[in-house]
Each structure stands twice: as structure tokens, then as C-alpha cells.
Amino acid sequence: MKNKVLKVHPSDDAIVALTDLKKGERIEFEGQVYLLKNDVPVKHKFAGKTYQVGDPVIMYGILVGKATQVIEKGDCLTINNVKHAAAEFTGKTEQVSWQTPDISRFQGRTFQGYHRPDGKVGTANYWLMVPMVFCENRNLNFIKEALLKELGYAKGAKYQQHSRKLVEMYQSGKSTDEILAEELLVEEESDMAQRIFPNVDGIKFLNHEGGCGGTREDSDTLCSLLAGYITHPNVAGVTVLSLGCQHAQVDILKKEIEKRDPDFSKPIYIFEQQEIGSEEKLVTEAIKKTFVGLIQANEIIRQPAPLNKLTIGLECGGSDGFSGISANPALGYVSDLLSTLGGTVILSEFPELCGVEQELINRCTSEALANKFRSIQGAYAAKAEAVGSGFDMNPSPGNIKDGLITDAIKSAGAAKKGGTSPVTDVLDYTEPATQPGLSLLCTPGNDVESTTGLAGSWANLILFTTGLGTPTGNPVTPVIKVASNTRLAERMPDIIDVSTGSIITGEETIQEMGERLLEYCIKVASGEISTKAMQLGQDDFIPWKRGVSL
Structure with missing residues (x-):
């Protein structure tokens, strides 16, 4: 690992720990010296300056919280000294320019898909x-x-033999201690x-x-x-x-x-x-x-299709403090590549866009789209607040434990999945994605409700990032699970398809990982690779009842 810490954006004053840091440790980084006042667990952040009460905390270059007490330079940032805060948003304030990525590696490429009478192409049948x-x-x-x-x-009945073995032990007079001590091996029965x-x-x-x-x-x-x-x-x-x-x-x-x-x-x-x-x-x-x-x-067979027939849904679940640094930015590069190629990308989870609304509004290609996003996001936030459950309550205990201490920190990292391309469409829940480029789709942050919505809006692949491990799939759309860190990929190999931990260690760049992920998508779309969720038969389907769900 090249560095122990990371500053995501030049203007940030919240510094990310890339490994466990100890109280009293002296950190030298980018010409600054930080003496740690307490332990800073991996993925958490520490103060890059001294904050007074009410001072803004900046990460990803935006407001992500405010200090609730004096926080000294080198102190760990926690839910006890930082509260959620996010910038207000209005209409379009500027026209954002976009630097398109190099797509030469993918120009003219195809995948093997199922061609439908309406012109769409499936990645499965x-x-x-x-x-x-x-x-x-x-x-x-x-x-x-x-x-x-x-x-x-x-x-096959994967665990049925466990019950069979336990029944045999019980009927043969084995004690409860002997039953508990028995090692039960999983051998999927081939029926x-x-x-x-x-x-x-x-x-x-x-x-x-x-x-x-x-x-x-x-x-x-x-x-x-x-x-x-x-x-x-x-x-x-x-x-x-x-x-x-x-x-x-x-x-x-x-x-x-x-x-x-x-x-x-x-x-x-x-x-x-x-x-x-x-x-x-x-x-x-x-x-x-x-x-x-x-x-x-059964009479329909796979045939070549251009990459602009791909519609990739972007999702994150069980996020950690590395999600917004490794896995999500890698998806963002995939998003930019596919948008440049003329394909379609869908960014979901509106509660996890809290604090980055103005950036997305400015990226909208028209005032009408900007106003539609403002209207949907504002109504969603107001409905949540009306029942005493604002977007600030979105981070789960697992998120907080792994460094996502405010919704704005979580959202700023989650939004990285959408890359930097223009927003070409804004969709309310169940509206189909029909425009090339990046679409914003209103769904909850709830993993399954959101992936259910992505598939309903015609995503024919879903890239799903996770830092903690989320066993989620979809009945009709292949879900590719992308780990934010190597430790997770090694601990839960049955649910993780690709690890982006090499970004954290400095072995790969975000761009290199993004290209590798798009190559993986092409293989899945062509039926050459069956994702882990498909292998496990994870067909999660939960329609969103349009109440408050974060």
C-alpha cells in the first residue's frame, strides 16, 4: 500500500484511513503532518484541521456534515462529534462540461444477446x-x-442432507453434545x-x-x-x-x-x-x-449486438467507507464508457443522492429534466420528514460502523456510480429507460426495492457494489456483485463476482478497473459467465409501495 491515508478531493478536510491507525501515530501526507488524538479504524475519517462547533465538514469536495463540538486536528470523526448536513439545491446554476473517456478499446465490440421484435436486446432469455x-x-x-x-x-437440495444426518444421529441415541459437535458438510445434491x-x-x-x-x-x-x-x-x-x-x-x-x-x-x-x-x-x-x-x-438464440444495446443499472448495498473510493468510482467509469458508446446507464436510490443534488441538476441536459429531478427529490424528502424519518436517517448501523457516519458522506460516495457524464433523462419509479446516456431513477435506498425497480425500468444488467456483503439478485436481470475491498471478496467468495480492492492498495487505477468491469459485463451479457447471484438462485423481487422507504 503506497499510503496509509487518502484525501478524496483537494478541498477536503476529512482524511480517510486506508488502514487501522493508532492514537499517537504521526501521519505525513501531502506536506501536512497529522498527530492522531485517538485510534482511527480503517475506512473511517479523521479531522484534517481543528473544527469549532457548527463548522462544516468537507469530503468529496462538498458539505457532508457539521461539527457538534470542538474537534481537534487528528481526532477521529464519529457520530458523536459530527451530524449530517447537506447543501441546499436550486435550479441549474451552471453548464457542466464533460471530458469523454477513451473508448477505443470498446469501439466496434459486440455481445451475444437475444434480439426482440421491439429492437431491444436481452442478456438472458x-x-x-x-x-x-x-x-x-x-x-x-x-x-x-x-x-x-x-x-x-x-x-439440488443443498442443506437437506443436514437434517437427514441429524435425524439419523437422534434416532441412533446420540447426545445433544454429540449432535452439536458433528461437522456437517454441504454437498449439493444433483437432482x-x-x-x-x-x-x-x-x-x-x-x-x-x-x-x-x-x-x-x-x-x-x-x-x-x-x-x-x-x-x-x-x-x-x-x-x-x-x-x-x-x-x-x-x-x-x-x-x-x-x-x-x-x-x-x-x-x-x-x-x-x-x-x-x-x-x-x-x-x-x-x-x-x-x-x-x-x-x-427456445427457438430464440443469441446473436451479436452492439454495446449500445446494453442498459446497466447501478446499485450499492451494504456500503462501507471504501465504497465511494474504489467500487463506486469504478462503476462511474463504466457509466462514462457506456454513455460514450451510446448505451444507457441508470443511477437509482434517490435518498442516497442527498447533498449532491446540485451537481446532478447542473449535469441535466435541459431545464425540464433539472426541474423534474428537483420536484421528485424534494417531494420524496418532504414525505420522509413528514413521518419523522428524513434522509439523514438513511445510514444503517453497518454503514456507520464502517465509516459512513452521515447520509451526505454515504450519498457523496454512492453518487460516484454515476460518473461524470450528462444526465439525459430523469425517471420516476417504473418509468422505462429509453434515452442513451445517464438516467436518474427514483427508487428507495433499500437494496431489493431498488434493484426490483432497476429491472422494471429495463436494465438488462445490474452492477451492484458492496463493502459489507449483500446477497441480492434479481429474477430477470443478471446482478454483478462488486466488492469495495479485498477482505470482503476473500471472506464471501460465494456472493462476490469482482473485487476492486486493488484500487485501495494502488495496484490498479479507477480507469483500469472500470475497463476490466466493462469487459466482465460483456461476458455476462453474452452468457459466458453466470454471476454468483444467478448461481445461488437469488431472485429477489420486492415492489416499492410508494410510502417512505429509505
């Missing part, structure tokens, strides 16, 4: 099973049980049949708890979200189960599909239980029609 209301989850589960194993999509439809990557089931009983806004939003999944480039066709009397009516779903694709031509089979009658008849007919649909979906 899934059949979708959609309930209009939670009442149909049971029937959906019957269909899942009937199809997956027989068609070769079921995974998978040969895949009947090799060109269909899977059958995905969007079980959820909505569709009725809540507000009409929530049921309408659910229909809009489901339409986003049905028209998604990674989806070949869909089976829809409806009860009949729920708020989330099939007619609403059809209108939302038509809004996104007026010439919609994918196979879609809709079954309404109250019209069909018995559960057995519904499930049997749904299985037969789905099987026929799978035959059609």
Missing part, C-alpha cells in the same frame, strides 16, 4: 410467471413445483434433470404481497412495474395468473404494456381463476400453455 395479486401465490407455487425439476431448472429447453435460461416466478387491500396507487404502480418486467428485453414470454376481483386488474396491466410497447408481440397467457373455476383446472391449463410458450422461447 427467461419465461416469466406473474401473479396479479397475492391470492395467486399458492397457485404459482404449484406451477413452480410442477415445472422446474422436470424441465431441468431446479437446484437436476437435463435442461429440456437449452435456449431458455429459466422460468422466473414474481411472487409478491400486493395487488389488493392497499391503496389504488400501490396496485396501479404494481401493474406498471409488472408491465416493465413483461416488456423487459430479458423476457421471452409470460404467464399471468389473476384472481379476478383484485385492485390490480388485468386491463390496467394491458394498458401499461401497450404504453411501453404498442406492438407487443411476445407470447402472453392470462388465466383468471374466478372465471375458470377450480384450482386444478387453472393450474393444469397454465402448465400446458406455459410449456407451449417455452417451446417458442
